């Protein structure tokens with residue numbers, strides 16, 4: 001087994017593992033939300049979106065997320081080859097705002113449709129999780145608030161990781 005590279009990565013993997021034990025319905029494309037149907041561990045507080053700075057704060061976080069994704073040679077080539085940054089930033093802002101309890105106005109493809117052709121590995125998925133934590137630090141989102149978003153997105157691992 002490869003050595004775990006940092007405490008942060010170990011924690012992110014731990015959060016993912018915990019969230020994966022929740023009875024998530026992501027494989028049925030039932031989105032986890034603060035109001036919604038898919039319980040996450042930790043749960044999503046009703047003020048999670050406000051603590052992120054509302055939809056505008058989420059948008060800044062998504063921009064930071066893509067900044068860190070594009071710095072990471074393990075995954076940036078996938079986004080360069082197959083992605084569309086403007087569309088992805090807009091759709092991720094909608095999706096993340098929704099899972100944090102905001103209005104459900106996500107207009108993009110299902111997570112399985114968007115990712116199945118990409119043959120994404122768990123290592124690549126975890127690289128995006130690292131970028132997500134780095135983005136939280138960059139926009140000064142407190143760690144426990146960041147964890148709620150990570151936990152809300154973690155169930156998607158089941159449909160996004162296909163290799």
Ligand code: HEM
Nearest residue numbers: 075078079082083091092095108109114124125128153156
């Ligand atoms: C929980 C984690 C993830 C979330 C929430 C997420 C979210 C999204 C969203 C909302 C889209 C736009 C769908 C559309 O265009 O209709 C998308 C597309 C995409 N995602 Fe992800 N994603 C995640 C993980 C990943 C990972 C791990 C990779 C690669 C390492 C990745 C690579 C891509 C690419 C390349 C596209 C563009 C696909 C296309 O336009 O054909 N995503 N993702």
